[in-house]
Amino acid sequence: MVVKFDDATTLEENDNGALQTHFENSVAFVMDHWKPLLIGGISVFVLLVSVFLITFFATSLLLRVHPKRRRKRVQNLKLRQKLVYFLFLNSVNFSFIHSENSTTITSVTPPDSYTTVDPRNQSCTNHFTLINGKCWRMFNLTHSRTSADGICFLHNGATLVSIKSANENRALVDFVKNEHLDTVWTGLLCNNGTNITSCIWDIQAGTAARYSNFEAGYPDVTYGGCVYFTASGKAIGQWGSAQCSQSMAFVCELPATVLGEKIDLDSFLVLFPDETCIFNYNGNCYTRFDNYWNFSGAQRECESRCSNLVSIHSANEMRFIQTIYSDVQSAFIRIGGIAMSQDFLIWTDGSPGDFDNIQYFQPGSCIIMATGTSKSGYWYTHPCDQGYVYLCKRPAGVHC
Numbered sequence: 001m002v003v004k005f006d007d008a009t010t011l012e013e014n015d016n017g018a019l020q021t022h023f024e025n026s027v028a029f030v031m032d033h034w035k036p037l038l039i040g041g042i043s044v045f046v047l048l049v050s051v052f053l054i055t056f057f058a059t060s061l062l063l064r065v066h067p068k069r070r071r072k073r074v075q076n077l078k079l080r081q082k083l084v085y086f087l088f089l090n091s092v093n094f095s096f097i098h099s100e101n102s103t104t105i106t107s108v109t110p111p112d113s114y115t116t117v118d119p120r121n122q123s124c125t126n127h128f129t130l131i132n133g134k135c136w137r138m139f140n141l142t143h144s145r146t147s148a149d150g151i152c153f154l155h156n157g158a159t160l161v162s163i164k165s166a167n168e169n170r171a172l173v174d175f176v177k178n179e180h181l182d183t184v185w186t187g188l189l190c191n192n193g194t195n196i197t198s199c200i201w202d203i204q205a206g207t208a209a210r211y212s213n214f215e216a217g218y219p220d221v222t223y224g225g226c227v228y229f230t231a232s233g234k235a236i237g238q239w240g241s242a243q244c245s246q247s248m249a250f251v252c253e254l255p256a257t258v259l260g261e262k263i264d265l266d267s268f269l270v271l272f273p274d275e276t277c278i279f280n281y282n283g284n285c286y287t288r289f290d291n292y293w294n295f296s297g298a299q300r301e302c303e304s305r306c307s308n309l310v311s312i313h314s315a316n317e318m319r320f321i322q323t324i325y326s327d328v329q330s331a332f333i334r335i336g337g338i339a340m341s342q343d344f345l346i347w348t349d350g351s352p353g354d355f356d357n358i359q360y361f362q363p364g365s366c367i368i369m370a371t372g373t374s375k376s377g378y379w380y381t382h383p384c385d386q387g388y389v390y391l392c393k394r395p396a397g398v399h400c
Helices: 002-032 034-064 067-089 145-153 166-176 295-303 315-324
Strands: 129-131 134-143 183-190 199-201 226-230 239-242 248-255 260-265 268-273 279-281 284-293 331-341 344-347 358-360 366-371 379-382 388-395
Touching: 129 166, 134 145, 134 166, 145 183, 145 248, 166 248, 183 239, 279 315, 284 295, 284 315, 295 331, 295 388, 315 366, 331 379
Parallel strands: 183 248, 358 379
Antiparallel strands: 129 134, 134 248, 183 199, 183 226, 226 239, 260 268, 279 284, 284 388, 331 344, 331 366, 331 388, 366 379
């Protein structure tokens, strides 16, 4: 037992001596190298403080932005990140530096809004009249509903008038009351008995469920599914339905747009028209190019004109684009959409993917649109490296 005890004591003393030796070595190392260690510690501290301050001020700046713009910036950032990732996967060189051996795919900063125009700069094209933020034009000639819609289409893709509120309904009463008409066609179509929710505004523009002003007993598709507006008499301002083959006068509608830049000169607003904007719609200018480019080449050409490949956000906008190619019997045009899957669409200008008309999902992820055919307006996916004519889009009133 004494021997075992002495052995244990000896081992314990050896361990304590080893620990003491390691500690002394560590202290000696610190004393010999205290300057580099101090500099390293300070550097790490400064780095951490810098990261904290940058994050703090960046967050504060974002919070000061108007909520709508903040959401748009965040959304655009996410869309751009997804686009970069997608193009990387498809072996496309997404770069902000252009050289002879690389492809540049960038995007011009998009406007904050894609569907509205600043009320201070609102104007109308095609001899339309600005009424409550919309552009209307009276056609005091009687036509069937189909023929009336076709005449509207010839004017920048206009549609028959839509009425989405009581204020707009009253405005339309004032607009037509001196035309000495009984009724005028509207853009509303009903297809199910007397159910108002079955009444749909032209070109997928919503139903009449939120607002309607039907006369008693309407709508009733037994009388017909095309809705008219009563322009005179006791029922003025009320709606009815009739056979679409009947002949009536009609009002065409376009969204308000910007014809140029309005500058305040000594309390007078002076319009400096954008003479380069041949195709103007809903606050945007569209430029048609009939030369062939692949996706990256077409986008680069658009950028050189302060534009992006066109993004499309409604069936009405698509209807307008079809008028740009009314002289072409059949063509496919390249647009700025990329379909990463059948239910996920992004645009090169960073705008939201809030409208989709892809009819055929074929090999490839870039999108082309059919014009001038029986399937005009249909979208198809296609390989990005194939050449097509293309359409560019930029905010109206921006001089490049």
